[in-house]
Amino acid sequence: MKMEKKNEKTMHVGFLRFSVSLKLPNIDRKNRMLSKNLFKSSCQLGLGLRSFRSSSVSLAGEKKKFERTKPHVNVGTIGHVDHGKTTLTAAITKCLSDRGLANFKSYSQIDKSPEERQRGITINASHIEYESDNRHYAHIDCPGHQHYIKNMITGAAQMDGAILVVSAPDGPQEQTREHVILSREVGIPKIVVFLNKMDNADPDLVEIVEMEVRELLAKYGFDGEATPFVKGAAAVALAEDPASPTEFGRLAIDKLVSVLDNEIPLPKRAIDKPFLMPVEEVFSISGRGTVATGRIDQGVVKVGDEVAIVGIKPVPKVSVTGLEMFGKLLDFAQAGENVGVLLRGLKREDVVRGEVISKPGTIKAHTKFTAKTYILTDGEGGRKKGFATNYKPQFFIRTSNVTGRIELPPNTPMAMPGDNVELTIELISPTPLNEGLRFAIREGQLTVGAGIIQKVVS
Known part of the structure; x- marks a missing residue:
């Protein structure tokens, strides 16, 4: 698909891929979503x-004292609830602890709150330390449940690279897609995939699951074809004897750590x-x-x-x-x-x-700014309908989550899903802002859009 006219200047801002004139020529609305990468917040x-x-x-x-002997990289686990993110995190620390590169953290130590233990899900983003032979890692274990998606954003925005955990028997699910979208939105540059629970998977279906995940990654701006996949079973790795490692157990964890070292670029x-x-x-x-x-x-x-x-x-x-x-x-x-x-x-x-x-x-705190913004489509996890001036969603700007009023440009009665539009936004409380700062827009459980500040007004 030809995405733009020859010599037309374009701006690349994560999910946004728009021309200076904010138009994508020769593309209908249905196909235009395939050309956008989620906003790099x-x-x-x-x-x-x-x-x-x-x-x-x-x-x-x-x-x-903390001694810096290896380059520091922030990684983490994302994916659908119950696909094994926390079990994988525990398995990584277990395997590396046997080599003196981590302190073992059990599942219950990572999911600490009483509600998490009772429900068997991660609510907050947990932060774990470990090392490989070459790097020092801070690992964020993100919640997968829909009700805690804001906390997932909280963790994902820290990452230099992510491990997308997908249950091989179940395949990609609702939060798998949403986490991929949000990963692009907050600027995660690289994803590796861990196909979990391989000990319970139908071998004939694993290839189909892998294909579905690659297509999902490609749809939302990642290089699905080149994304590395590791197949394993985190629960097996946790339980097995270190002296007798198996393909889907400890050997898979060792391979995953090696993939992190080789595939997640050192951030600048x-x-x-x-x-x-x-x-x-x-x-x-x-x-x-x-x-x-x-x-x-x-x-x-x-x-x-x-x-x-x-x-x-x-x-x-x-x-x-x-x-x-x-x-x-x-x-x-x-x-x-x-x-x-x-x-x-x-x-x-x-x-x-x-x-x-x-x-x-x-830096100073401000309340009003203009921004170039992309409005997500329903298929990208956004709204089904457009919005008009005086729409008041939540703005995620750095760590702040603040309500703001949107004003559309003159002669623009509605901003529709899939549109690139310049907005004037007035926040209800002073927030540290600067030109070029990226942000996300959310309404309830929906990610409405993402943008970049063009001018701080007041």
């Missing part, structure tokens, strides 16, 4: 407080830019102060640095008195790392999710 939505409490931040007692971190970390969660440590957690978008922060808090409750200047990652102390933290930042003299209520911690004077 830079809204880093954090991991969830539970993750940091359990494995990243305590900032108390005797602590070892924006270390030279001014420090900026979106705040995901905030909590207090008795006698120490207030800790804000999040993933550093750009730059470097050191213990003793003065930083600003920008957002609803601005703090012009505050000192960093401690940094920690995976229960280990840091002298400095840099772009791509998920850390806890101890702030001097602040109460817990002085810092809120959605704000950013930054180098003083480098």
Whole structure:
């Protein structure tokens, strides 16, 4: 299919693939969806407080220093509920722990909350540490249940690459598709597939399942044909004797880790830019102060640095008195790392999710901006109908989830699914914004669209 006229300039922004004139020539609406890649959002939505409490931040007692001896990469498991994401995460730590490269985390340790254990599903995104021979990994285990899709976005936005877990007996399901869409939307550059539960799969159907998954990936902008597949059974890997590994057990886990090393590209971190970390969660440590957690978008922060808090409750200047990652102390933290930042003299209520911690004077909070936006179709998980001016969905901007009012351009009565349209958006609360920042638009359980800020108005 010829997607655009020769020499026509196009802009590539994740899901968006639109011309400067915001038109895709010679394509009808039905086929146009096949030419778009999900929007590459830079809204880093954090991991969830539970993750940091359990494995990243305590900032108390005797602590070892974190030593950077290998490149750091953020990966994670995505996919439909009950397809085995958490079991696979546990199996990875089990197999690597036998080589001294991880601390084994059981299924129950990863799914910690009483509701998760009772229901047998992951609700929040859990954060696990392990290493291969070549890399240090932070692994985010994302929830698959529809009701917790916002928490899935929270985890997926952290990843440099994702492991899509698909049950071989069941094939791709509803949340498989939605997680693939959201992965493109939040900017995950690479997916590898783990076909799980191979011990219970019909061999004659596995090839069909693989074909369906490849077609799904290709439909939403990934290279389905070149995507690596690993076939295994995470539950088998957890249970079997290390001295007698099997094809679908521990050998499959070893192969998966090797695929991660070889197929997930090392990310280029924006270390030279001014420090900026979106705040995901905030909590207090008795006698120490207030800790804000999040993933550093750009730059470097050191213990003793003065930083600003920008957002609803601005703090012009505050000192960093401690940094920690995976229960280990840091002298400095840099772009791509998920850390806890101890702030001097602040109460817990002085810092809120959605704000950013930054180098003083480098970013401001705003409420109004214009943006080039792509509106998802029903087939892409979006709305079935269009919307008019005064539509008020939720905007996911970095870690913030804030309501905003949409104003359409003059002479545009409706924005329809599949449209590229320039919107004027006014948020109900001040949010740190800058030109070029990417965001997602959601309404209830639907992802409505995605865009990139063109101009900050006020």
